[in-house]
Structures are given as structure tokens and as C-alpha cells.
Amino acid sequence: MDNSGHRERLRTRFLKSGHDAFADHELLELLLMGVVLRRDVKPIAKALLSRFGNLNAVVAASIPELTNVDGVGESIAIHLKAVHAILLRGEKENITKQPVLSSWASLLNYLKLDLEHEKREQFRVLFLDKKLRLIKDEMMGDGTIDHAPVYPREIARRALELSSSSVVLVHNHPSGDAKPSPQDIVMTKKIITALEQIEVKVIDHIIVGFEGSVSMKAIGLC
Structure with a gap:
């Protein structure tokens, strides 16, 4: 035809x-x-x-x-x-060239593009320098449909290796609902405690689902 x-x-x-x-x-x-x-x-x-x-x-x-x-x-x-x-590379360039706080929309777009349709739960850490620019986006936990193992001491160790002064925590909910679970809240507090010991600040913990994303800082949980 x-x-x-x-x-x-x-x-x-x-x-x-x-x-x-x-x-x-x-x-x-x-x-x-x-x-x-x-x-x-x-x-x-x-x-x-x-x-x-x-x-x-x-x-x-x-x-x-x-x-x-x-x-x-x-x-x-x-x-x-x-x-x-x-699409991913374009958004990543936006958050690499300027502080993430001034390119927050690009950060959310990048995470949405990368994670909202991911079938397995991933736990990622965005390691930032003193000017809040992205050093590295690294997967620190890759799991099943509803769980990704995360080790706060490993995140702290990696932050020291990269000379990172702050981080943004990120993970996805393959179910689509980005509401933080009780386990998410507990794990976030453990990571904050571990990083405080090496003077690394947790800027936020963002949860991504295909129904939307949630900033744990914005709702007072980070």
C-alpha cells in the first residue's frame, strides 16, 4: 500500500x-x-x-x-x-550546569522521565557539590516491585569518596502512588542520621510514581 x-x-x-x-x-x-x-x-x-x-x-x-x-x-x-x-540527557545537562535548587523543575522532569514508568523499585542518590551542582546520580539500591535495599553507611561512604556536601534522595514507587510509606520515613531518618555524622546535608527525598511525585521535605518528613 x-x-x-x-x-x-x-x-x-x-x-x-x-x-x-x-x-x-x-x-x-x-x-x-x-x-x-x-x-x-x-x-x-x-x-x-x-x-x-x-x-x-x-x-x-x-x-x-x-x-x-x-x-x-x-x-x-x-x-x-x-x-x-x-530527553534524559537534556534534562540532566540542566541540573549539572547550575545549582539544583535553581533548576528544580528540570530535576523533577529528569526524575519523572527516568523513573515514573520503571517496573522495579530503585533508590537513587544525587550527590551534590558545595554549590549544589550535581556531581553524580548513582543507584544505591535496585530491588523488586515494592522494595529496594538501602544501606545508609554505603551512602555516607560514597558521599565521602565524591567529596559531596549534600544529597537529594530519590526512589520510585512502581505502584504509581508516590505517598511515602512508613518504611520510607524510617529509612529517610536513618540516612539523615548517618550523613549528619559526616556533615553532609539531605536536601530532600523525592518519591516518584506515574500518578505524580512527592517531596518529603515539602510535607515535613525530611
């Missing part, structure tokens, strides 16, 4: 009207047209959105998850993952 006319109409509309005039599946079609040269990509775009729910979830999905969708091969999956990597 020759769908060159449909492709050209999409391109022309995008040039004239920009992305605001496009439905999600049409934006995804435009993206897929760059890697699928002849096939009709509309069914593939709609299948991806049906499977994952939204554009962020599509590009955040793993390669095995993507290639399980009808019509999606390795080339398409790699293309989509490259888009995700570009």
Missing part, C-alpha cells in the same frame, strides 16, 4: 501548525516515519499507545517490551529508546 500521500500531509501540517495541532498517535507516526520507510506506521503508533498509555510511557518502555508490540522490531525499539535517552 502506497501511503506517501498521508505521510506528506502529516509533514505539511506539522510545518504549518506545529505539534499542538497533532494527536499523540500522529506525533508518534511522524517519529516512526523516519525509521519505517514504506509501511503504514499509523497502526504501529496506535498499538504502542494502546499498550503503554501515553508518549512518555512509550519511550520509557524497555526494548523487550517494545518489541512485543505487533509491528515493532528492534530498529523501531532502538529509535524510541534513543529519543528517551536524548
Whole structure:
């Protein structure tokens, strides 16, 4: 089937009207047209959105998850993952070049892009220098769907190795609900105590879920 006319109409509309005039599946079609040269990509775009729910979830999905969708091969999956990597890198650059407190929106966007659709719980620590700029974003716990082991002494040791003066704690809730659990509160207090002994400050503990994110500092728990 020759769908060159449909492709050209999409391109022309995008040039004239920009992305605001496009439905999600049409934006995804435009993206897929760059890697699928002849096939009709509309069914593939709609299948991806049906499977994952939204554009962020599509590009955040793993390669095995993507290639399980009808019509999606390795080339398409790699293309989509490259888009995700570009988005992440752009947001990470924003929080590396300036203090995180003045780029808080970029920090939240970075964490949302990276973690909101993660299927396993991760505990991450953003190690900051004296000017509150990012030194390193490091996973300190990788676990199951509802638990990631965390060791406060290991976080303290790593902070010393990196000459970090403060940290932002981060973890995700694969359930989607970012409300802190009693275990989250206890663990946060243990980490704060461990880091106080080496004069490293915990700026915040952010919990990420696909229903939103929660700052434990903002609700008085950090």
C-alpha cells in the first residue's frame, strides 16, 4: 500500500501548525516515519499507545517490551529508546550546569522521565557539590516491585569518596502512588542520621510514581 500521500500531509501540517495541532498517535507516526520507510506506521503508533498509555510511557518502555508490540522490531525499539535517552540527557545537562535548587523543575522532569514508568523499585542518590551542582546520580539500591535495599553507611561512604556536601534522595514507587510509606520515613531518618555524622546535608527525598511525585521535605518528613 502506497501511503506517501498521508505521510506528506502529516509533514505539511506539522510545518504549518506545529505539534499542538497533532494527536499523540500522529506525533508518534511522524517519529516512526523516519525509521519505517514504506509501511503504514499509523497502526504501529496506535498499538504502542494502546499498550503503554501515553508518549512518555512509550519511550520509557524497555526494548523487550517494545518489541512485543505487533509491528515493532528492534530498529523501531532502538529509535524510541534513543529519543528517551536524548530527553534524559537534556534534562540532566540542566541540573549539572547550575545549582539544583535553581533548576528544580528540570530535576523533577529528569526524575519523572527516568523513573515514573520503571517496573522495579530503585533508590537513587544525587550527590551534590558545595554549590549544589550535581556531581553524580548513582543507584544505591535496585530491588523488586515494592522494595529496594538501602544501606545508609554505603551512602555516607560514597558521599565521602565524591567529596559531596549534600544529597537529594530519590526512589520510585512502581505502584504509581508516590505517598511515602512508613518504611520510607524510617529509612529517610536513618540516612539523615548517618550523613549528619559526616556533615553532609539531605536536601530532600523525592518519591516518584506515574500518578505524580512527592517531596518529603515539602510535607515535613525530611
